[in-house]
Amino acid sequence: MASLNTVLVPLVALLVTVASASNFYNDFDITWGDGRAKILSDGDLLTLNLDKASGSGFQSRNEYLFGKIDMQLKLVPGNSAGTVTAYYVSSKGSAWDEIDFEFLGNLSGDPYILHTNVFSQGKGNREQQFYLWFDPTADFHTYSILWNPQRIVFSVDGTPIREFKNLESMEVPCPKNQPMRICSSLWNADDWATRGGLVKTDWALAPFTASYRNFNAEACVLSNGVSSCGTTTSPPASTSNAWFSEELDSTRQERLKWVRENYMVYNYCHDVNRFPQGLPTECSMS
Numbered sequence: 448m449a450s451l452n453t454v455l456v457p458l459v460a461l462l463v464t465v466a467s468a469s470n471f472y473n474d475f476d477i478t479w480g481d482g483r484a485k486i487l488s489d490g491d492l493l494t495l496n497l498d499k500a501s502g503s504g505f506q507s508r509n510e511y512l513f514g515k516i517d518m519q520l521k522l523v524p525g526n527s528a529g530t531v532t533a534y535y536v537s538s539k540g541s542a543w544d545e546i547d548f549e550f551l552g553n554l555s556g557d558p559y560i561l562h563t564n565v566f567s568q569g570k571g572n573r574e575q576q577f578y579l580w581f582d583p584t585a586d587f588h589t590y591s592i593l594w595n596p597q598r599i600v601f602s603v604d605g606t607p608i609r610e611f612k613n614l615e616s617m618e619v620p621c622p623k624n625q626p627m628r629i630c631s632s633l634w635n636a637d638d639w640a641t642r643g644g645l646v647k648t649d650w651a652l653a654p655f656t657a658s659y660r661n662f663n664a665e666a667c668v669l670s671n672g673v674s675s676c677g678t679t680t681s682p683p684a685s686t687s688n689a690w691f692s693e694e695l696d697s698t699r700q701e702r703l704k705w706v707r708e709n710y711m712v713y714n715y716c717h718d719v720n721r722f723p724q725g726l727p728t729e730c731s732m733s
C-alpha cells in the first residue's frame with residue numbers, strides 16, 4: 448500500500464479533469480480499414496464498416512491514466528452473425544493493461560453477447576458475458592468505463608454490469624500505472640463469435656456498419672508522456688472530479704445485482720473446469 452500511496456498523492460494533487468466536447472475529428476484517428484471508417488456530420492458521428500476484404504478501426508489521440516469514459520454505440524443491425532465490434536481501452540507493450548467491451552453479433556432477432564474482460568500486465572482470462580435488456584441495434588446506447596485507482600466499473604446506460612476492484616493488497620495486479628488509449632474496431636470473427644463459430648458471416652449483406660457518437664471523457668490526460676493531467680483547461684470545481692473516488696452506492700449495487708442475476712451468461716469465476724489449480728484470487732472477493 449505504501450507504493451500505491453506514493454504514486455497517488457502527487458497525482459491527486461495535479462488532478463484536473465478534462466471534459467471533452469465530442470468531436471471525432473479532434474479526439475480520434477482512424478487507424479485501420481482504408482476508407483471503411485468514416486467521420487461524418489462535422490465530427491459528431493463516426494461509422495466503422497466491415498466488408499469481405501477488411502474491417503476498420505479508430506483510436507483516441509489522447510492517452511488516459513484514469514477516467515470516466517462514455518461512448519454511445521449503435522451496433523450492426525439485422526443479421527450481424529460473425530461480426531465483432533470491439534470497444535476498449537488499452538496500453539502498449541507485452542505487459543499491457545486493457546479493459547474490454549466486445550459485442551458478438553448474431554442472426555436477426557437472436558441476442559448479441561456483450562463480452563467483457565480485464566487485462567493487467569498482459570494477463571486476461573477474466574471474461575464475463577452478458578445479454579442486454581434492449582436491442583442494441585435499434586438505437587444508440589451509452590457504454591461507460593469508470594477507471595479510478597480503487598476500481599473499474601463497466602456500465603451500460605448508467606447501469607453497472609461489472610466491477611473489478613483493486614485487490615493489489617491481495618497480489619492481484621490491477622491496471623493503474625500504464626496510460627491507455629480508447630480503441631474500437633469492427634471485424635470478422637466468424638470462426639468463434641456466434642454460437643462458438645457455428646454461424647458464419649453472410650457476406651451478401653456487407654458492408655456491416657457500427658456507429659459512434661457523443662464521446663465524453665472526464666479523465667487524466669497524458670501529454671508528451673508526462674502525467675500532467677490536463678493542464679490545458681482551467682481547473683474545474685472539485686465536485687467534477689468525483690469520478691476519481693467514485694464507488695457504487697446501494698442503488699447501483701442493486702442494479703449490478705439485477706444484471707448479474709438476469710443477464711449474465713458466462714462468468715470465469717464460476718468456470719471451475721477452466722482453473723483446475725483453483726479460481727483466481729479476485730473471484731473469492733465478491
Ligand SMILES: *[C@@H]1O[C@H](CO)[C@@H](O)[C@H](O)[C@H]1NC(C)=O
Binds near residue numbers: 551554558559641642
Ligand atoms: C445467438 O443466439 C443464440 C440463440 O438464441 C444464443 O444461444 C447465443 O448466445 C447468441 N449469441 C451469440 C453471440 O452466439
